[in-house]
Amino acid sequence: xxxxxxxxxxxxxxxxxxxxxxxxxxLPHKWLPNDAKPLYSEPGGAGMYLFKSAExxxxxHALSRVEEGLEVMGFLLGEVFTHxxxxxxxxxxxxxxxxxSTSVSVRFDPDGFEALFASLECARxxxxxxxxxxxxxxxxxxxxxxxxxxxxxxFARPYHTALVVDPVRREMDAFCLVDGEVRRRKFLVYWDEYxxxxxxxxxxxxxxxx
Amino acid sequence: xxxxxxxxxxxxxxxVDMELELENTVEEIIEGVSAYxxxxxxxxxxxxxxxxxxxxxxxxxxxxxxxEELELIPDPEGGNR
Numbered sequence: 001x002x003x004x005x006x007x008x009x010x011x012x013x014x015x016x017x018x019x020x021x022x023x024x025x026x027l028p029h030k031w032l033p034n035d036a037k038p039l040y041s042e043p044g045g046a047g048m049y050l051f052k053s054a055e056x057x058x059x060x061h062a063l064s065r066v067e068e069g070l071e072v073m074g075f076l077l078g079e080v081f082t083h084x085x086x087x088x089x090x091x092x093x094x095x096x097x098x099x100x101s102t103s104v105s106v107r108f109d110p111d112g113f114e115a116l117f118a119s120l121e122c123a124r125x126x127x128x129x130x131x132x133x134x135x136x137x138x139x140x141x142x143x144x145x146x147x148x149x150x151x152x153x154x155f156a157r158p159y160h161t162a163l164v165v166d167p168v169r170r171e172m173d174a175f176c177l178v179d180g181e182v183r184r185r186k187f188l189v190y191w192d193e194y195x196x197x198x199x200x201x202x203x204x205x206x207x208x209x210x
Numbered sequence: 211x212x213x214x215x216x217x218x219x220x221x222x223x224x225x226v227d228m229e230l231e232l233e234n235t236v237e238e239i240i241e242g243v244s245a246y247x248x249x250x251x252x253x254x255x256x257x258x259x260x261x262x263x264x265x266x267x268x269x270x271x272x273x274x275x276x277x278e279e280l281e282l283i284p285d286p287e288g289g290n291r
Contacts, residue, residue: 002233005242008214013223073288080223105289113255113262117283120220121260128223134288146289153250154221154284 013128018081020088021049026188029055031165031172033141039186045083048131048161048174048187050076050091055189057094062135062167071106073099073134077120077127080159089130089159090190095119105146106134131161140166141173143182151177161185213269216279217243217256225279232270236263243282257281 026049028040050058054076061072074096078089097119098112108116120127132155136142141164143151151162156177165172174185211232217239218225226246228239236256244251256263258280263272274280 002231005231005234005239006229007242007246008227008229010226010246011224071288071290073286104291105287107287108285113257113283114260117257117260117262120257120281120283126223127220129220129284132286132288136290139290142290144288144290146287146291150286150288153253154286157222160221 013080015080015082015087018083020045020081020083021090021188021190025192026190029172029187029189031059031170033169033171033173036173036184039184042186044186045086045088046188047087047159047176047185048078048089048091048163049190050163050187051093052189052191054091054094058133058163058165059167059172061094061096062137062165065101065135066137066167069103069137070101071099071103071135071137072096072101073106073108073132075116075120075129076131076133076161076163077123078130079125080128080130087159089128089161091130091161092125093123093127094133095123103137129155130159131155131163133163133165135165135167137166138168140169141171143175148182151175151182152180161187163187213274214276215274216277218279218281219243219247220281220283222247230269230274232268234269235265236267236272237265239280240265240282247282249282253285255283255285257283 076091077093078091097116098109162175174187176185
């Protein structure tokens with residue numbers, strides 16, 4: 001008689017102590033809803049630092065389906081760190097695939113998993129799915145009852161984030177669970193030295209000398 | 211004959227080492243780790259590299275190598291209602 005699989009040993013991931021990204025290379029997102037802004041004037045670091053290239057992928061993904069009014073979704077690939085007793089995540093990339101989506105719901109296309117796994121395999125670091133993103137085209141940024149069920153079932157650790165983008169209203173906001181309740185999460189976009197330092201600001205072209 | 215594999219929880223980076231019999235199915239692996247991590251087994255899939263492992267596949271069909279790492283991936287659902 002065969003027996004079910006036996007778990008021999010389990011191990012939790014160790015969370016590394018690390019300084020968060022430097023403040024001069026971080027900014028609040030330019031699509032932050034007005035009611036989220038007071039959180040950003042409070043002292044303290046962010047719960048999530050979103051690498052600029054990952055942010056662009058999320059925004060462009062949402063914008064790519066805006067004319068059809070369809071939702072999009074994907075995973076946030078990152079690392080978890082701690083600093084001075086404060087846990088935070090750094091999102092370095094995102095992963096997605098073909099979707100089954102409407103204007104009010106979204107999930108991965110069952111035939112799209114292997115494409116999703118191909119993009120996970122391409123990640124050049126030992127990622128953790130530190131959260132997920134999805135869009136609410138024209139409906140604003142919040143967590144619906146479906147989203148909350150997903151968050152509670154899959155992304156319930158304090159560091160997990162649900163990033164929501166509304167490409168119609170041009171809003172982006174982040175949420176997490178605190179003692180089972182949905183809370184807004186402070187998140188910042190950050191960039192490396194070689195990336196565009198003019199994020200969120202207008203850049204005037206320089207006149208060429210004759 | 212038994213095979214020992216490691217399953218990684220992609221949501222947390224946690225791992226479990228499991229002992230499998232060749233007759234065990236992928237579904238049983240998902241049920242085992244889901245119970246351990248207190249997850250809904252119906253909301254997860256397992257990947258082996260780029261391949262999705264199907265629920266009814268048996269360990270002997272997978273040709274898993276000893277100590278190979280599989281990954282538990284969530285299948286989330288979003289909506290705005």
